[in-house]
Each structure stands twice: as structure tokens, then as C-alpha cells.
Amino acid sequence: MSGGRAQELATSLGEVRQRVAEAERAAGRPPGDVVLVVVTKTFPASDVRLLAAGGAVDVGESREPEAGRKAVECADLGLRWHQVGQVQTRKAAAVAAWADVVHSVDRARLVGALERGHRRALDEGARPEGHVLEVLLQVDLAEDPAGDGERGGASPRELAELADAVEAAEGLRLGGLMAVAPLGVDPREPFARLAQLSARLRRDHPGAAAVSAGMSGDLEAAVAAGATHVRVGRAVLGARPPIV
Numbered sequence: 001m002s003g004g005r006a007q008e009l010a011t012s013l014g015e016v017r018q019r020v021a022e023a024e025r026a027a028g029r030p031p032g033d034v035v036l037v038v039v040t041k042t043f044p045a046s047d048v049r050l051l052a053a054g055g056a057v058d059v060g061e062s063r064e065p066e067a068g069r070k071a072v073e074c075a076d077l078g079l080r081w082h083q084v085g086q087v088q089t090r091k092a093a094a095v096a097a098w099a100d101v102v103h104s105v106d107r108a109r110l111v112g113a114l115e116r117g118h119r120r121a122l123d124e125g126a127r128p129e130g131h132v133l134e135v136l137l138q139v140d141l142a143e144d145p146a147g148d149g150e151r152g153g154a155s156p157r158e159l160a161e162l163a164d165a166v167e168a169a170e171g172l173r174l175g176g177l178m179a180v181a182p183l184g185v186d187p188r189e190p191f192a193r194l195a196q197l198s199a200r201l202r203r204d205h206p207g208a209a210a211v212s213a214g215m216s217g218d219l220e221a222a223v224a225a226g227a228t229h230v231r232v233g234r235a236v237l238g239a240r241p242p243i244v
């Protein structure tokens, strides 16, 4: 573990924390209102360890089996693990064995698969007794729903039914909503729509208050629109090789 990398990560983590703090202030929100999830996908467990030493508590991952391996390797750090990317149904059980929060639930089949996987993880002792898996519903904010299918997400009109499915699932807790701003548009408009969808969801599910939005390029717009969680990768860890 090189001192150079430790320094680099400490500096960039500090810069991103500063950006979040300034965005909170600009929005008239109290300091510390927004959870910074540092997205470590494609980066080694040694980086996660350095970030934890620098005070990071929430880390995000995206791909099996890399994510699960890293979570096991870093189990001693007491971190909170977030699955931020799309989850294939057949990988749901693997994700349920390490994730504390799954941000990207967009279909009923995945809810069932996570419920079963989580129950198995409890039975096998991979999760402590009473562990609850928090689930966010990913919304597709593209105006043209066919245009951005790559990133996943349920359509806004599917949310009520999906929310009920999560509430009915044992061991899962409905935490709120998540979205990725569509490419090539001003993110303020889709983030404002996300805030409206969140308000609507909370009428029926008052505890589902999380709004996960904002990444390296648009975290300020997300915090201004009321995001409770930002998911930041590149601005902390640097450029990553493209994942396929």
C-alpha cells in the first residue's frame, strides 16, 4: 500500500466532502445531511482500506463477483456496503450476502430473489440474526423510456406496486428511491421529478425517505434537489477502466 495512493485518496475524499458540504450549505440544509457513498467498483480492496482509514463509512460496489470478494476482504472495517449498479436476478443471492443497501431494485422478480437470497444468508450465518436489507427503488427518469434502458430503472407508474412488494418481503426494508440522471440533459429537471416521486412515495410509505441521486459530475444538482445520498466514484478514486 503506497503512501502516495493514501495521500491521493485522502486529498480527493476531502475535496468531495467539501463539495457536498458546500452544496448542503447552498441548499440551506444542515451539515452532514447527505450521505456520501464512495463508489469503489473496479478499484482494489486496498483502496477501500485506505478510504476507511480516511473516515469513509459508506462504500458502493456494482459487479459480482468483484463486489462480494471485496466486501469479505474488508469485513473487519465495519463499513456499510451499497450495491449501486444493476443486479441480474441470478446474482441477487450473492448480493444479498454482503450488501446492506441495494439501490437498484427495478422489478418484482428481483425483490423475490433478494428476499430468498437474504433469508439464505441469514440461515447460513453470512448475515447476523435480525439483519435487514434496505432496498431502494431505481426509477428511470429518461423522457423517452426506450432511450436509456441500459441503466435500468422502473417507470414511475410501476413504483407503487414495487414498493408494496418490498414491504411485503420478509427481511427487506423499503428505504426510498434512486436514479441516475439521463445523459446529455440538465440534471436539475430529472432530479426535481425524482423529488416529486419521492414525496408521492412517502405519502404511502413514510419511512421510505432516502433519495439516492448525484454522482461525480452532478452531485451539486442532486443535493439542491433534496438527495439524501450521493454516489461518487471517479471524483474520489480517479478514472476507472471501462466496465463491460
Ligand SMILES: *Cc1c(COP(=O)(O)O)cnc(C)c1O
Pocket (backbone or CB within 6 Å): 039, 041, 062, 084, 085, 180, 215, 216, 217, 231, 232, 233, 234, 235
Ligand atoms: C459507477 C456508478 C456511480 C459512480 O459514478 P462516478 O461518475 O464515478 O461518480 C454512481 N452510481 C452508479 C449507479 C454507478 O454505477
